[in-house]
Amino acid sequence: DAMVIQNPRYQVTQFGKPVTLSCSQTLNHNVMYWYQQKSSQAPKLLFHYYDKDFNNEADTPDNFQSRRPNTSFCFLDIRSPGLGDAAMYLCATSRDLLETQYFGPGTRLLVL
Amino acid sequence: AQSVTQLGSHVSVSEGALVLLRCNYSSSVPPYLFWYVQYPNQGLQLLLKYTTGATLVKGINGFEAEFKKSETSFHLTKPSAHMSDAAEYFCAVSDYNTDKLIFGTGTRLQVFP
Numbered sequence: 001d002a003m004v005i006q007n008p009r010y011q012v013t014q015f016g017k018p019v020t021l022s023c024s025q026t027l028n029h030n031v032m033y034w035y036q037q038k039s040s041q042a043p044k045l046l047f048h049y050y051d052k053d054f055n056n057e058a059d060t061p062d063n064f065q066s067r068r069p070n071t072s073f074c075f076l077d078i079r080s081p082g083l084g085d086a087a088m089y090l091c092a093t094s095r096d097l098l099e100t101q102y103f104g105p106g107t108r109l110l111v112l
Numbered sequence: 113a114q115s116v117t118q119l120g121s122h123v124s125v126s127e128g129a130l131v132l133l134r135c136n137y138s139s140s141v142p143p144y145l146f147w148y149v150q151y152p153n154q155g156l157q158l159l160l161k162y163t164t165g166a167t168l169v170k171g172i173n174g175f176e177a178e179f180k181k182s183e184t185s186f187h188l189t190k191p192s193a194h195m196s197d198a199a200e201y202f203c204a205v206s207d208y209n210t211d212k213l214i215f216g217t218g219t220r221l222q223v224f225p
Contacts, residue, residue, distance in 0.1 A: 006155075042202060042215035043156070090155055097211040098144060103155035 003027070004104035006091050012110045013081050021076040021107045023091030031097060032074040034066060035090040037106070043090055049074060050097065078109075086111045114139055114207040118216035126224050131175075131190040133219045135203030138184065144206040145186045146213070147177055151199045159201075162186065173197070198223045 005024045013019040023032065031050050035043035047056045049068040063085070065077040078085055088108050092101040119134040137143065144163050148156040160171025167179040177188045186203060203216040 004155075040218070040220075042217055045212060088153075092156075098206045098208070100146070100158060100161055101213055102158065103148075105155045106153070108153060 004091055004093055004102055006089075006104035006107050008107060009105060010108050010110070012112065013078075014112050015083065016080045019078050019081055019109065021078075021089050021091075021109070023074045023076070023104055024072050025091075025093045025102075026072070027093055027095075027102065028071060029093035029095050029102075030071075031094045032068060033092040033094075033101065034064075034074070034076050035092065037088040037090055046076070081109070081111045083111050085109065114143070114205055114209070114214045116203055116205050116214050116216040118201075118203050118219050120219055121217065122220045122222065124222040124224060125193045127195055128192050131188070131193045131197065131221065133188040133201050133203075133221065135177075135186045135188065135216060136184055137186065137203075137205045139205065141208065142179070142181055143208065145177075145179060146204040146206075147171065147175070147186075147188050148202045148204060149173075149199050150202065150218075156202065159188070193221075193223045195223050195225065197221060 007022050033048040034046045037043045046060045068074045088106045090106045091104040094101045115138045117136045146161045147159040149159050150156050160169045162169045162179045170176045175190045200218050200220050202218050204213050207214050
């Protein structure tokens with residue numbers, strides 16, 4: 001089945017130790033998004049790629065970076081995780097902006 | 113700016129009872145509207161969406177929602193709740209100005225036997 005896949009599902013890292021989360025899609029969608037979701041809150045958009053064009057949200061900390069080497073894959077890099085970065089990270093894709101977004105299962109990040 | 117209001121952060125119903133989750137949006141232009149469901153430690157799953165056409169939209173798992181332009185509402189209903197419906201539900205609206213999806217704050221549905 002066409003889908004959005006996130007690996008790993010759970011990630012434990014140490015304070016300040018770089019971590020990379022990955023997302024892949026078989027939908028061949030143009031847009032890929034990264035959201036951060038903290039407990040009992042709505043997802044918060046960090047950034048998105050429209051094809052190769054990167055679009056950062058104004059309030060996304062510099063600590064968060066992203067790469068999209070090809071249509072199928074997108075990575076979220078957290079350069080120096082702090083305790084406040086512990087959250088669920090959701091990847092989503094859509095065929096075009098404003099169209100339906102399809103979400104992956106998420107990666108829950110724990111920072112020790 | 114576009115906004116979405118979900119009335120009631122927690123809703124509790126008995127199994128078999130009607131489920132009603134409320135969503136209001138702020139827009140003078142009919143947007144695209146979505147309902148997503150999130151089970152614990154899972155991503156968001158699309159329940160249903162309204163883009164154009166028929167204002168009563170049927171989704172998965174027996175849910176439906178009605179777009180009412182005059183009330184700027186898109187409430188989610190299900191005639192008979194199942195235990196498996198217990199989850200967090202998010203209403204979302206597309207924002208033409210920013211090309212983003214604006215989420216409501218979510219409603220946690222509890223279903224009691």
